[in-house]
Amino acid sequence: MVRLPDRIESESQLGDLLSEPSPALVEDFRQLTGDIAIVGASGKVGPSLAQMARRAVLESGVPRRVIAVARSLMPELAVAGIETIQCDLLDHRAVAELPRVANVVYLVGRKFGSTGSESMTWGINSIAAYHAAHHFQGSRIAAFSTGCVYPVMALASGGATEATPVAPVGEYATSCVARERMFDYFADQGKLAAVHLRLNYAVECRYGVLHDLATRIRNGEPVDLTTGYANAIWQGDCCDQALRSLALASSPATILNITGPETFSIRQVALQLGEILEREVRFVGQENGLGYLNNASRANGLFGNPRVPLARLVQWVGHWVRQGGPSLGKPTHFETQDGRY
Numbered sequence: 233m234v235r236l237p238d239r240i241e242s243e244s245q246l247g248d249l250l251s252e253p254s255p256a257l258v259e260d261f262r263q264l265t266g267d268i269a270i271v272g273a274s275g276k277v278g279p280s281l282a283q284m285a286r287r288a289v290l291e292s293g294v295p296r297r298v299i300a301v302a303r304s305l306m307p308e309l310a311v312a313g314i315e316t317i318q319c320d321l322l323d324h325r326a327v328a329e330l331p332r333v334a335n336v337v338y339l340v341g342r343k344f345g346s347t348g349s350e351s352m353t354w355g356i357n358s359i360a361a362y363h364a365a366h367h368f369q370g371s372r373i374a375a376f377s378t379g380c381v382y383p384v385m386a387l388a389s390g391g392a393t394e395a396t397p398v399a400p401v402g403e404y405a406t407s408c409v410a411r412e413r414m415f416d417y418f419a420d421q422g423k424l425a426a427v428h429l430r431l432n433y434a435v436e437c438r439y440g441v442l443h444d445l446a447t448r449i450r451n452g453e454p455v456d457l458t459t460g461y462a463n464a465i466w467q468g469d470c471c472d473q474a475l476r477s478l479a480l481a482s483s484p485a486t487i488l489n490i491t492g493p494e495t496f497s498i499r500q501v502a503l504q505l506g507e508i509l510e511r512e513v514r515f516v517g518q519e520n521g522l523g524y525l526n527n528a529s530r531a532n533g534l535f536g537n538p539r540v541p542l543a544r545l546v547q548w549v550g551h552w553v554r555q556g557g558p559s560l561g562k563p564t565h566f567e568t569q570d571g572r573y
Contacts, residue, residue, distance in 0.1 A: 236540060236544055237249075238547065239551040239552075240548050240551070240552060240557075241555075243438075243558065246436065246437055247280070247283070249468055250283075250284075250436060250467055250471070251280050251281075251283035251284040251287060251468070252284070252287070252468060253284050253285075253287050253288035253291060253472060253475075254472050254539065256476065256535070256536070257284075257288050257472050257475055257476055258292050259292075260475075260476050260479060261288045261289060261292035261475075262292045262293070262294055263479075264294075264296075264335065264478065265334060266296065266333060266334020266335050267296050267297035267298070267333040267334060267335065268296060268297070268298050268299065268335045268336075268337070268475075268478075269299045269301055269330070269331070269333045269335070269336045269368075270282040270298070270299070270300045270301065270337050271301045271321070271336055271337065271339065271340060271364055272301070272321075272339035272340035272341070272376075273300035273301060273302045274300075274303065274306055275302075275339055275341075276434070276439055276560060276562070277434060277467060277470065277471065278300070278302065278339050279306070279308065279309060280467055280468065280471050281337060281339070281471040281475070282298060282300045282309050282312075283312050284468070284475065285298045285337075285475055286298045286312055286314050288475065297315060297331075298314050298315065299314070299315045299316075299317060299331060299333065300314050300316045301316075301317045301318075301330060302316075302317075302318065302319070303319070303320055304318070305318060317330065317331075321356075321360035321363055321364060322355060322356070322360050322363070323363075324363045327364065330367060332368065332370070332371070333368075334371055334372060335371065335478050336368050336371050336374070337373075337374045337474055337475065337478070338373055338376060339376045340357075340360050340361065340364070341356065341357055341378075341408070341411065342356040343378075350403045350407075353407050354407045354410065357407040357410060357411045358410040358411055358413075358414055361410075361414035361415060362414040362417075364414075365414050365417065365418045365424065366418070368424060369424050370423070370424060371424055372424075372425045372426075372478050372479075372481035373415060373425065373426045373427070373481060374427050374429060374474050374475070374478050375411070375412070375415050375426055375428055375429065376431060376474070377408055377411065377428045377430045377431065378405070378430060378431055378432070379392065379430050379432035379433075379463075379526040380400065380401070380404070380405040380408060380432075380524055381398045381400050381405055381408050381409050381412070381430060382398060382430070382524065382526070383396075383399035383401065384401060384522045384523060384569050385522065385523065385524070385525040386521055387461050387495065388521070390495075390527055391463065391495060391525035391526050392489070392525065392526055392527060393489065393529070393530070394487040394489055401569070401570065401571035403571070404572075405571050412428050412485075415428070415485060416484065416485055419482075419484050419485040420483070420484050422483045423483075424483065425481035425482050425483050425485075426481050426483070426485035426486070427480045427485060427487070427488055428485055428486070428487050429473075429474055429477060429490050430487065430488065430489045430490065431465075431489075431490045431491065431526075432462075432463045432489075432491045432525070432526035433463065433464050433465070433564060434465055434466075434467040435464045435466060435467060436466070436467040436468075437548055437549055437552035437553075437557055438552075438557065438558055438559050438560045439560040439562055439564075440464065440467075440549075440564060441462050441564055442464065442501065442505070442545055442549040442550075443549055443552075443553065443559065444563055444564055444566065445498070445501060445502050445505055446508075446549050446550055446552075446554075447553055447559065449502060449506050449509055449511050449513055450509050450511060450553055452511070453514075454514040454515060454516040455498065455499075455502045455513060455514065455515050455516070456515075456516050456567050457499055457515050457516070457517045457518055458517040458519070458567060458569070459520075459522070459523045459569060460498050460518075460519025460520070460521070460523070461496065461498065461519070461525060462496060462498060462523060462524075462525075462566055463492055463494070463495055463496075463525060463528070464491065464492055464496070464545065465490060465492040465538050466538055466539070466545055468539075468540065469492075469539055469540060472539075473490055473531060473535050473538075474490070476535055480534075488530065488531050489526045489527060489528040489531060490526075490528055490531055491526045491528045492528070492537075492538050492542060493528065493529075493532055493537050493538075494542050495525055496542060499515065499519070501546055504546050505553075508546075508547065508550030509550055509554050522569060524569075
């Protein structure tokens, strides 16, 4: 494993860190049977996850295909030795042409822009999932979901656990429950094995809660404290746990919360970022003690705590934003509690 640097200087270095498999994942891949498809590989997480899978295959010494499926072309993945297939998951005929493989990581989903185009959000989050679940019967599927399927939680609760009943707020979160249910429909009948990965929140230098905070502080904008607490996990650790979770897929489906072990204070992290950026931090609002808080004790007990701790994430993102590093331009809206995205 590469030693964690003090800061990340380039997108090349960032990509290498995001796609580095853990020794435990490499060992898991020595035991896993069958090829792997990454469905929805062109989003924020997909490219890193596909490249990590390919690196883990090479390091394990066990040959297997890694196939990346997405609506758009992915030349950077093809260069990395990953098979790429263009496919619109809303077209059941196109989905029927995909190769059937033993292992599927499913990342297709829509969040941003959901308000005002709810039908498209429901189509992508439910119809596409049905097509995939129907096609990949007999497979193990690790399906990305979101902690937003849980209710907004009080800080004193310690966050939602896998036993917390779903209580989605708004159409986006409700459509994410529908996405889970599409896989459940087949898993409950024993036609596939699934694990739902309820994630809050994956972060990297160009995107995520920490990037949002750092950008606001650098730009002199106030930080809203209404949603005063959050969870986060380095995207590389998220990808690693997602690939390792394939071994946990079951019928009926397993549920697994994915995030870091800490529930952190937005106020305190903002002040730390302000020191790195050498900017004064201005606040508006007051903590109401509520948020989408996720308790990942089960996953971290299975896989160990994430390799990149929160303090290093803050350091990396702060320096990245200070040096003018590129952004994906997709605010998380983590402060939202009304379910409108």
